[in-house]
Amino acid sequence: MGKIAFLFAGQGSQYPGMGKDLFEEINEVHDFFGIAEAIRPGTLSQMLVGTEEELKRTDNTQPCLFLADIASALALGANGITPDAVAGFSLGEVVALAVSGILSKENAFKLVCKRGALMQEAAEKEKGSMVAVLKMDKGELQELCSEVGVYPVNYNCPGQIVVSGKEDKIEKLKEKLSDKKARFIPLSVGGPFHTPYMKEASEELRKEAKVNMLYNINKPYIPLYSNRTAKPYPVDKEGIIQSFTEQISNSVNWEDTIKNMTEEGIDTFIECGPGKTLTGFVKRIVPQAQTYNVCDLDSLKSVVEELNK
Template identity: 65%
Template sequence: MGKIAFLFAGQGSQYPGMTKDLFESVPEVHDFYGVAEAIRPGTLTQMFSGSEDELRKTENTQPCLFLADLAGALALIRNGIKPDAVAGFSLGEVVALTASGILTKQDAFKLVCKRGKFMQKSAEAVTGSMFAVMRMDNDELKELCKEYEVYPVNFNCPGQTVVSGEKSRMEKFKEKLTELKARFVELPVGGAFHTPYMEGAAENLKKELKSGKIYNLNQPEIPLYANKTAEPYSNDEEEMISTISDQVKSSVKWEETLNNMARDGVDTFIECGPGKALSGFVKRTVEGAKIYNVYNMESLQKVIEELGKDA
C-alpha cells in the first residue's frame, strides 16, 4: 500500500447532528469536544440540534465543521490509522493545520472561531453567493466570469469549477449559464468566499497570527498541501502565516493538490467529516485511488476493517 492522506471537508457539507455518535463513542472526540465547548459555549448545541439556517451562518459553520472534520481524524488515529499527508478544502485546511502538527487542537479551534467571525463580517459587507459549474471548458468559464465580474475560485476536479461573487452579479451570471444550458448548483454557503471581497478577513487573520501572544506555529510533522499553492506548506513561519491568511481570498487549487499528492506517492484518500464531496473529487481526478469516508461509527468501522490490518 502507498501513502495515506486525510482530507478535510469544507463549508457546505455541514448538517445538524453531524458526528454525534463519534462524540458519544470515541473518548478522544468526546474529550476535545468538551474543550471546544469551554472555549466557545453553545457549539455542541449548534452541531447536534441547531437548525440548518443556524449552521449555515459562517461564524457558526466554521467551528462546528472544524470539530466534525477533526472527529474523523481522531477516531482513525485512535485505531492505528495515521496519515502520511493531509489537505483540507477551504475551512478544512485549518483542521489540516492540526493534523500536520503546525497548530495544537486548541489553537486551531481558537483560530477557526476568529476566522469564522472575520469571514462573516466580510460576507455581511458584500452579500455574495457561490455556484459549482459543471462540464464547462475552464478557459470559456474564465472569460465569462470576467464579463460578469465574478470569480472562478475553486478548481475542484476535471469538469467542476466553483464561481463566487457579489449576489446581483451572480444572479446575472446564473441567467447566462441558464441561457447556455450549462449545469450548475448553488452552494449552501453564506458569502463570496475566496474572492477579493474577503480581503478584510485575510488581513484580520494575518494580524491575529502575528500577534505573537496567542498561537505557536510549529514545523509540520507531515506534508500539508495548501489550497493556495497546491504544494506542501513551507517551514518558514512568515510564509505559513501568509498561506493561512491569504487562503480565504485565494482560489482553492484542489484538482492540482490531489494530483500533486498522487505524484508524491499517495494512493489512499480518507475524507474526514460530513458529506462525500471530496471523495467525489478524488474519484474524478486520481485514477485508481482508494477512497474512504469517516463521518460516523459505521463508516469508521468500514475503514478499520479495510485498512486497520495494514496500519
C-alpha cells in the first residue's frame, strides 16, 4: 500500500439516520456532534430522524451531511487510520478543510452552516436543478449545453458529466437528450449549483470568511485537492479563501483531481460518509486503485481490519 486519501461525499448522498451508530458508539464522534448541536440546534434531529424532504433543503443538507462525513473520518482516526491527502466533492470540500487542518472542526461546521444558508437563498432566487449525463461525448454535450443555456459543471469520471441550470432549461435539455437517446439521471439536489447563479453566494461567503476572524485559517498540514483547480490548495490565507468560496460557482473537476492524487502516490481511497458514489468514480478513473467506504460501524470495522492486515 502506498498513500491513503480520504474522500468526502457531497449533496445527493444524504439520507435520514446517516451516521447514527457512529454517533452512538464512537466517543470522538459523539463529543463533536454535541458541539455541532450547540452551534446549530436541531441539526441532530434533522440528520438522525428527519424526513428525506427536509434533508433535501440545502440549508439542512449541508450541516447534516458535513457531520455524517466527518464522523467517518473521526471514527477512522480513533482506530489509527489517517490520510496522507484529502478531497471532498462540493460540500465535502468543507469537511476536507477541517481534516486538512485549515479550519478547526467547529469553525468548518460554522462555515458549512453559512454556506448552506447562502446557497439555499441563491437557489430560491434562481430555481434550478442538476442532471448527470452518461456516456455522451464531452464536446457534443458542451455544445448542447451552450445551445440550451445550461452549464456542464461536474466532471465526475469518464462517461459522466453533471449539468446544472434553471429548471425550465434543464427540462429542455432532458428533451433533447431523450431525442438523442442519451442516458441521464436527475440528481437529488435543490438548486443550480456550481453555476454563475451561485456567484452572489460565493461573494457573500468570501466576505464572511474575510471579515469573521473567528475562522482562524491555517496552512494545511496535508494536501487538500481543490475541486476548482484539481490541484492542492494554496497555503496563503487569501488563496485558501479564494479556493473555497469560488468553488461554489465553478465546476468540480473530480476526474482530474483523482488523476493528480494518483500521480502523487495515492493508491488507496476511503470514501467517508453515506453512499459509494465517489469510490465508484475512482474505479472508473483509476481501475487499479484500492477503494473503501466508511459510513457506519460495520463498514468501519471492515476497513480497519483490511488495512491492518
